[in-house]
Amino acid sequence: MTPSVLFVCVHNAGRSQMAAGWLRHLAGDSVEVRSAGSLPADQVNPAAVEAMAEVGIDITDQRPKVLTTDAVEASDVVITMGCGDACPIFPGKRYLDWQLEDPAGKGIESVRPIRDEIEHRVRRLLAELR
Numbered sequence: 001m002t003p004s005v006l007f008v009c010v011h012n013a014g015r016s017q018m019a020a021g022w023l024r025h026l027a028g029d030s031v032e033v034r035s036a037g038s039l040p041a042d043q044v045n046p047a048a049v050e051a052m053a054e055v056g057i058d059i060t061d062q063r064p065k066v067l068t069t070d071a072v073e074a075s076d077v078v079i080t081m082g083c084g085d086a087c088p089i090f091p092g093k094r095y096l097d098w099q100l101e102d103p104a105g106k107g108i109e110s111v112r113p114i115r116d117e118i119e120h121r122v123r124r125l126l127a128e129l130r
Helices: 016-032 046-052 069-073 108-129
Strands: 004-009 032-037 078-080 094-096
Touching: 004 016, 016 032, 016 046, 016 078, 016 108, 046 108, 078 108
Parallel strands: 004 032, 004 078, 078 094
Antiparallel strands: none
């Protein structure tokens, strides 16, 4: 069975999109990847898109999506990034909270270290899933 991971942040525009991009890139079809936000933005953060493009990962086709109970229920691992109590909790799911700086309103120089930290965490997560 294919494990599924849901990344959640408030706007689904920066951290969760970068994390989903990394996991898709590194895992291919071996993991089902979702992302959502409690208050989705209008578009993915351009600095996040640029930072990911620098490492050869294209997230330009992604759009912020609203967090639904169904998305949480359908996922094996739910990773929150600063959305606090907005995430519904279901028994039998694995929840992780990644404390990461919010890239909103920051330039590319500030977003790169966030991108790199997300890569390290995603690689660790993928090793655990396998």
